[in-house]
Amino acid sequence: MLKTFLLACSLCVMCVGGVNAAETEREPFDDRYCTTCHGADGRGNEGVQAPRLAGMESWYLRRQLENFRADMRGVHPQDIEGIAMRPMATKLSDESIDDIIDWVGSWEYVPAEATIEGGDPARGRGLYGGCAVCHGDRAQGNESLGAPALAGQNDWYLVTQLKNFLAGYRGAHPGDTYGAQMRTMVNTLRNEAGILNVVSYINTLSR
Amino acid sequence: MSKQVTRREFLNLLSAAGGTAAALKAGSALGLLPHTAQAASMDLLAANAASRKVAILGAGISGLTVAYELSKVGYECTILESSLRPGGRIFTVRHGDLIDEIGNRHYCEFDDEPHMYFNAGAARIPSTHRNLLAYCKELNIDLEIFINENKTSYVQDPALLGGKPIRNIDYTTHSRGFLAELLAKSLNAGEMDQPFTDQEAETLMGMVRSFGSLDEDNLYKGSFRAGYAAGGFLEHGVQKDIIAFRDLLKTQMGRQLLSANEGDTGPILLQAVGGMDKITEGFTKHVGHQIRYRSMVNSVEVKEDGVDISYDQDGSRHLLQADFCFNCIPSHLMTGITNNFPSQYVDALKYIRRGNAYKAAFQAKERFWEKDDIYGGISWMNNPSNQIWYPSSGIHKEKGILLAAYDFGDGSFHTAMTHEERIEAHLSDGEKIHPNYRNQVEKPITVAWHRMNHMLGCSARWQRNRSGWTHEEEELYHALQQPVNGRHYMIGDQVSMHSAWQESAVMSAQWAMTDMDRRLRA
Ligand SMILES: Cc1cc2nc3c(=O)[nH]c(=O)nc-3n(C[C@H](O)[C@H](O)[C@H](O)COP(=O)(O)OP(=O)(O)OC[C@H]3O[C@@H](n4cnc5c(N)ncnc54)[C@H](O)[C@@H]3O)c2cc1C
Numbered sequence: 001m002l003k004t005f006l007l008a009c010s011l012c013v014m015c016v017g018g019v020n021a022a023e024t025e026r027e028p029f030d031d032r033y034c035t036t037c038h039g040a041d042g043r044g045n046e047g048v049q050a051p052r053l054a055g056m057e058s059w060y061l062r063r064q065l066e067n068f069r070a071d072m073r074g075v076h077p078q079d080i081e082g083i084a085m086r087p088m089a090t091k092l093s094d095e096s097i098d099d100i101i102d103w104v105g106s107w108e109y110v111p112a113e114a115t116i117e118g119g120d121p122a123r124g125r126g127l128y129g130g131c132a133v134c135h136g137d138r139a140q141g142n143e144s145l146g147a148p149a150l151a152g153q154n155d156w157y158l159v160t161q162l163k164n165f166l167a168g169y170r171g172a173h174p175g176d177t178y179g180a181q182m183r184t185m186v187n188t189l190r191n192e193a194g195i196l197n198v199v200s201y202i203n204t205l206s207r
Numbered sequence: 208m209s210k211q212v213t214r215r216e217f218l219n220l221l222s223a224a225g226g227t228a229a230a231l232k233a234g235s236a237l238g239l240l241p242h243t244a245q246a247a248s249m250d251l252l253a254a255n256a257a258s259r260k261v262a263i264l265g266a267g268i269s270g271l272t273v274a275y276e277l278s279k280v281g282y283e284c285t286i287l288e289s290s291l292r293p294g295g296r297i298f299t300v301r302h303g304d305l306i307d308e309i310g311n312r313h314y315c316e317f318d319d320e321p322h323m324y325f326n327a328g329a330a331r332i333p334s335t336h337r338n339l340l341a342y343c344k345e346l347n348i349d350l351e352i353f354i355n356e357n358k359t360s361y362v363q364d365p366a367l368l369g370g371k372p373i374r375n376i377d378y379t380t381h382s383r384g385f386l387a388e389l390l391a392k393s394l395n396a397g398e399m400d401q402p403f404t405d406q407e408a409e410t411l412m413g414m415v416r417s418f419g420s421l422d423e424d425n426l427y428k429g430s431f432r433a434g435y436a437a438g439g440f441l442e443h444g445v446q447k448d449i450i451a452f453r454d455l456l457k458t459q460m461g462r463q464l465l466s467a468n469e470g471d472t473g474p475i476l477l478q479a480v481g482g483m484d485k486i487t488e489g490f491t492k493h494v495g496h497q498i499r500y501r502s503m504v505n506s507v508e509v510k511e512d513g514v515d516i517s518y519d520q521d522g523s524r525h526l527l528q529a530d531f532c533f534n535c536i537p538s539h540l541m542t543g544i545t546n547n548f549p550s551q552y553v554d555a556l557k558y559i560r561r562g563n564a565y566k567a568a569f570q571a572k573e574r575f576w577e578k579d580d581i582y583g584g585i586s587w588m589n590n591p592s593n594q595i596w597y598p599s600s601g602i603h604k605e606k607g608i609l610l611a612a613y614d615f616g617d618g619s620f621h622t623a624m625t626h627e628e629r630i631e632a633h634l635s636d637g638e639k640i641h642p643n644y645r646n647q648v649e650k651p652i653t654v655a656w657h658r659m660n661h662m663l664g665c666s667a668r669w670q671r672n673r674s675g676w677t678h679e680e681e682e683l684y685h686a687l688q689q690p691v692n693g694r695h696y697m698i699g700d701q702v703s704m705h706s707a708w709q710e711s712a713v714m715s716a717q718w719a720m721t722d723m724d725r726r727l728r729a
Binding site for chain 2: 025026027029033035036037038039040041043044045046047048050083084086087088090091
């Protein structure tokens with residue numbers, strides 16, 4: 001386990017001199033803030049709308065952290081949840097990202113509980129046909145296509161993402177090539193009803 | 208606008224036949240309010256040897272209250288606290304302290320002196336918060352007056368007189384003068400004869416005149432109440448110019464200015480000498496050894512005869528088994544912690560929204576405001592930084608800590624900014640009042656409660672609309688207040704109808720302990 005204990009001086013923006021700062025004993029810290037928002041063992045926390053990280057593919061986790069850090073995600077003013085995540089990623093060094101990925105990898109995958117109401121899984125099944133090409137027929141994900149697993153993820157989070165893709169809050173940045181692929185696909189769901197239907201179908205799948 | 212007050216309305220008012228009477232009757236129930244204050248003592252049953260282990264989740268003031276009280280009667284308490292310090296939203300920042308805001312962690316560089324502190328969370332204690340005050344007394348915490356209202360501080364609004372800051376006293380004296388003049392006119396003699404006796408009419412007119420400093424003709428022509436433009440001591444005072452009513456009406460700030468010193472923030476307010484965390488210290492002197500820091504609760508399982516809690520400390524997982532559990536972890540964080548709570552309980556936890564407050568502070572190189580007749584209190588600005596607080600402590604010392612911004616309604620404006628952007632925003636807002644501000648302040652800290660580690664909010668918001676508590680909300684609230692299995696209690700100001708006050712947190716803890724005690728006696 002890696003702990004990056006930084007001293008104040010390297011961060012302090014306005015401190016004059018800075019000599020005193022280094023001399024004093026200061027409370028150390030690392031970057032392992034994730035569970036404050038993402039819940040116990042990264043199982044997701046609806047209370048702050050932060051999704052499950054436990055069981056997430058390491059390649060996908062890395063890409064998202066890098067996208068947030070590079071301002072390719074979580075910048076649109078209407079993307080409230082993404083904005084909550086981005087300042088965390090902005091502070092991560094490459095070394096820290098490696099450490100975090102190891103840490104997240106140590107959490108046990110526990111599928112999230114279904115919470116959404118009002119979707120029709122039968123209709124959703126029809127809609128999901130097009131999604132399976134990339135995300136897999138059990139929504140287990142496909143690394144070679146860069147598409148993450150969807151089964152077992154918090155349903156309220158999937159809904160937010162599909163809405164965000166549809167509205168162009170996610171996947172619109174020119175550098176976000178994977179997001180762009182997804183964004184073109186989301187139009188087949190057309191509206192909120194379509195989104196609820198497909199997510200309630202994904203809720204029936206397990207990986 | 209021409210509608211006049213009817214005789215009936217006056218009569219109602221005079222005889223208090225309507226809502227007022229009801230309120231007065233309720234007032235006689237004052238004797239029923241929790242009788243306390245001088246000793247905080249709770250008179251709890253001594254712990255039973257077979258079930259005396261208590262787990263307290265979170266070292267907020269409610270958790271500390273439980274630890275303190277239950278330890279007195281023989282319980283064996285353990286407090287699990289995920290952060291590195293006790294006190295939660297009681298957070299006093301001093302030289303060298305870490306501000307653990309996610310994405311904006313920084314250290315405080317204030318000079319290392321006793322009066323150079325900043326209460327980034329709780330700052331004021333109303334004199335009516337008697338349970339909290341009783342603990343302050345019992346724990347020997349020195350208190351001093353907190354200056355909230357200051358008539359020489361400023362009011363600034365770009366819409367008012369081209370943005371020129373005016374003294375609070377100018378705003379309030381002139382506004383009252385004009386309001387009183389209007390009232391005096393509406394109470395013209397003709398109508399007053401009818402409902403009022405001569406004596407009453409005279410008293411009322413006297414009140415109105417004195418409220419607004421009116422002259423014999425019931426006109427407002429300015430007042431020395433606003434201070435002198437010159438002289439006043441060895442020579443005759445020269446009256447200040449009046450600000451026209453129409454000009455005063457250009458700003459909406461009256462709404463805040465005329466109510467800022469009423470209710471919970473009305474005089475007298477107190478603060479702990481040397482920082483609000485002296486209250487936390489008062490408790491930790493007794494129960495500090497029971498706290499396990501950097502111990503993050505991971506799951507809470509209520510069983511038939513107790514509660515199992517798992518938590519992470521030093522990179523490994525631990526289990527704590529207790530007979531009773533008192534939990535002040537914020538509701539929106541508790542929803543992410545594995546638990547086996549009943550569904551209505553979970554619904555209640557999920558229902559509560561988290562408030563979004565923001566505070567920032569600067570160290571001032573010199574106490575420039577004192578040279579400008581300002582000692583403590585608040586200047587109000589119609590811009591996002593909203594307020595400047597001048598410290599009530601350290602008067603006439605060289606330096607001091609200023610509150611540079613306080614957004615308690617919706618702090619998202621500054622929360623979304625970087626540390627540097629926030630600082631620049633406060634400098635440019637503040638220099639509209641104090642022209643040399645930028646050069647007079649240094650060593651900023653900014654605290655967005657929405658992003659503070661292990662907190663992510665400033666206070667529980669139960670009500671979805673302003674019209675009051677809905678039936679559903681009250682039911683959820685009462686469900687959350689009840690224990691699970693008689694073993695697990697949610698506490699904290701989140702389990703009160705008056706969140707964002709330490710008093711509510713203390714009272715929720717007392718409510719829970721009293722309920723446990725009642726069940727044990729039954
Ligand atoms: C900006 C601001 C201004 C305020 N002004 C005033 C004021 O002037 N006067 C006043 O009386 N009150 C004021 N308050 C309110 C007052 O601070 C709170 O009501 C009171 O401190 C809340 O105490 P609490 O016991 O409910 O718990 P909190 O203080 O919320 O403590 C909860 C604790 O739980 C810990 N925790 C979180 N997650 C975990 C976990 N997983 N495991 C273990 N521990 C965990 C936290 O670290 C924290 O220590 C203000 C609050 C704010 C934010």
